[in-house]
Amino acid sequence: MAMYIAIVHYSAPPIIGGVETVMRAHTELLLSAGHKVVILAGRGNTFDKRAPLIRMPLLDSTHPGILAVGKELAQGVVSEHFVELRSAVEHELRDQLGDADVCIVHNAFTLHKNLPLTAALCNLSADRLVQMVAWCHDVAWTNPQYLPALYDGEPWNLLKRPAPGVRYVAVSRDRAGQLATLWGQDGPPVIQIPNGVDGPAFLRLGPTAQRLAERLALWHQDLVLLLPARLTRRKNIELAIRTTASLVARGIKVCLIVTGPPGPHNVTNIHYVRQLDELRRSLAVERQVILLYLERDAAGRPMRIGDRVVADLYALSDALLFPSKQEGFGIPVLEAALARMPAFYSDIEPLRELAGDDTHFFALDSSPQAIADQIEDWMRNDRIYRLRRRVIQRYTWQAVYVNHIEPLLMEIAQQAKPQLDTK
Structure with a gap:
């Protein structure tokens, strides 16, 4: 079953980064399997003409407004500016994700680099607008380097509890264990899907x-x-x-x-x-x-x-x-x-x-x-x-797709089918 899949991150290729490299590989695999793909990112360019990039500046972790709010949040201040940015991001994402079957979000559910985006995604997941998959490369609350910028309260706690209706993917056993430790016994299962190499x-x-x-x-x-x-x-x-x-x-x-x-x-x-x-x-x-x-x-x-x-x-x-x-x-x-x-x-x-x-x-x-x-x-x-x-x-990308990504998408499609049949 061909699906319409949106991929969300702060930036996309040709920006150089580990997550951006994974995004490119995922995009090529999904396209080769016959899926429709769109990239939503704050920075980057279309790197495959079959998968257009929609540039949404407020998704960028280095956007001036996001950086300004980030400085406030690092001091424990949640201002009206944060609320305004969250609402703006939520409105833009709602417009773009309405027709998608799946939205793969890299890092934004567990990393604090753009908390207005995190809060917007949590609101959208609560509304069940689209089946979201949180692809977790980094976990802010388990990294000592990031702890000084995190506080016990909202919106920081969004990063350490599972968002409603979201499927969580961790790229390693270590990252999966960190999420399980954060959530405790009542947390949802974490699917482990490794990164790969283009053999x-x-x-x-x-x-x-x-x-x-x-x-x-x-x-x-x-x-x-x-x-x-x-x-x-x-x-x-x-x-x-x-x-x-x-x-x-x-x-x-x-x-x-x-x-x-x-x-x-x-x-x-x-x-x-x-x-x-x-x-x-x-x-x-x-x-x-x-x-x-x-x-x-x-x-x-x-x-x-x-x-x-x-x-x-x-x-x-x-x-x-x-x-x-x-x-x-x-x-x-x-x-x-x-x-x-x-x-x-x-x-x-x-x-x-x-x-x-x-x-x-x-x-x-x-x-x-x-x-x-x-x-x-x-x-x-x-x-x-x-x-x-x-x-x-x-660990070749083709093996990762066949063994992990494809079964995840098939499971999502099977669970979505009863809902479609009742419409």
């Missing part, structure tokens, strides 16, 4: 690698193995396929990506490709073992990748698996080292010469099960791998 942008993935990551569900795997090699018999790719099958049999969600085409100087290599394809099918791992030579690009043509895409695949993968029988040198050893990628190599002299004792080796006559044992042991014990994979699975 493709941070890894600087090109469009081809991004499409591959989505098509192959690389963001959702337990392990992504890379084998950067041409499809020739001396590369011993069948051993990598059997090792992958052993990992799959253990319940590990694994994807092995073999990057190269058949070697150009031996006409029998195309028969080897067929044998590899038959092997992965016989082991029921055709979805886990990807021979890019047999894949198709966005236009439906056989996929051919260059050095840029290979470099992107290094960034996307967790480890290198290279079971070659013969090598003259061993470029993947150098590439994996530059990519800071753990690697599992056949113990042949050219690879040992390059890598020394600073990587993982297995004997050429090792069984697939023994190699899988070695990889699984590394998975259990390598802290960097475990943290990286946890970030990829839980």
Whole structure:
């Protein structure tokens, strides 16, 4: 169900700030999911033409009038000026939010940077004008730095009690705990939704690698193995396929990506490709073992990748698996080292010469099960791998949206449906 979602904050991009960065990410996620989005902020500009920014100067924490009232409030004075600003903000918000299904408010329900805005939002939430979601990055009443400017009374106490009808989201367990401490046992539940990272942008993935990551569900795997090699018999790719099958049999969600085409100087290599394809099918791992030579690009043509895409695949993968029988040198050893990628190599002299004792080796006559044992042991014990994979699975923005934001919106839509049906 497409929803009309308003996002409220003191400022918006291109203003630089942590909350502003989150707003941008939320906006892009919501738009991609088919929702209509409007940004209400005191400062900033439209950063996505699909989501207009409506500039409301009194939402700005640095507006001269808001700063003047803030100085009074810091001395414990609640003047008529505060009341006038609260009424003005409330009137403007009421006009803008009348058609919205959801209003996501960043920080203003729990931070004291614009108390006229906080008071206006509390009045609107009491009127049930729109389902409000308080997205809490900071909590004024639990921060010693802010306590000297807070007093026991109105409007300061609005920041330490839950507003009526508002759903509260905290960005961390720590922030959720602070709200629970403020409210006591009678407070409403706090939903924990973490911030995220734009995985493709941070890894600087090109469009081809991004499409591959989505098509192959690389963001959702337990392990992504890379084998950067041409499809020739001396590369011993069948051993990598059997090792992958052993990992799959253990319940590990694994994807092995073999990057190269058949070697150009031996006409029998195309028969080897067929044998590899038959092997992965016989082991029921055709979805886990990807021979890019047999894949198709966005236009439906056989996929051919260059050095840029290979470099992107290094960034996307967790480890290198290279079971070659013969090598003259061993470029993947150098590439994996530059990519800071753990690697599992056949113990042949050219690879040992390059890598020394600073990587993982297995004997050429090792069984697939023994190699899988070695990889699984590394998975259990390598802290960097475990943290990286946890970030990829839980904290990319797409994962945050699917696991947290989308279910919240679906719940709001389901609860709103009976009200709509009675109208």
